[in-house]
Amino acid sequence: DQQVKQNSPSLSVQEGRISILNCDYTNSMFDYFLWYKKYPAEGPTFLISISSIKDKNEDGRFTVFLNKSAKHLSLHIVPSQPGDSAVYFCAASEYGTNAGKSTFGDGTTLTVKP
């Protein structure tokens, strides 16, 4: 059973518009969530995170929203730029003995068209 799901394998948006990437999770023990960005032939890089005690975290053009009751989070990119074209992975982790370990979704490929 996949505990972290990104149901949209791909998303295409126009430059300057908003990109919304979604992620659902099933494990109620997850209390920290992260987004990573990955370019081809490179390792993933950390983008933004959110703790379960918050429902929103913002960093420049990137905002992550968390809806704990729905076990859903989303990443908003505004405005989208061609350089944002990459694969975005959602990840979730637990505090405590499993701290540091993350469970990853399968990723969403974002294409931003000029």
Added chain:
Amino acid sequence: NAGVTQTPKFRILKIGQSMTLQCTQDMNHNYMYWYRQDPGMGLKLIYYSVGAGITDKGEVPNGYNVSRSTTEDFPLRLELAAPSQTSVYFCASSYYNEQFFGPGTRLTVL
């Protein structure tokens, strides 16, 4: 600060051969991880370590072994390579939740 380095970048193995994927980090992180990524899929955790001398299995450990003799190094050993181990392998390290990844090793088993 090199971050996380991995060698080799590419490797082709024959079925039944063995090899070690090297991973080194210079950030003094206690946590280190090995993942594999198959095409169109996410990252699957193979093994992880919470400090020198301590390792544990992840989601897909079969066919792999690890050791952690120092804080910096976390090599991954493939014994008796099989075509199912064809994948891209990523090493990562972290202080806590945010992980820093290496550039990956693309392994093909023929």
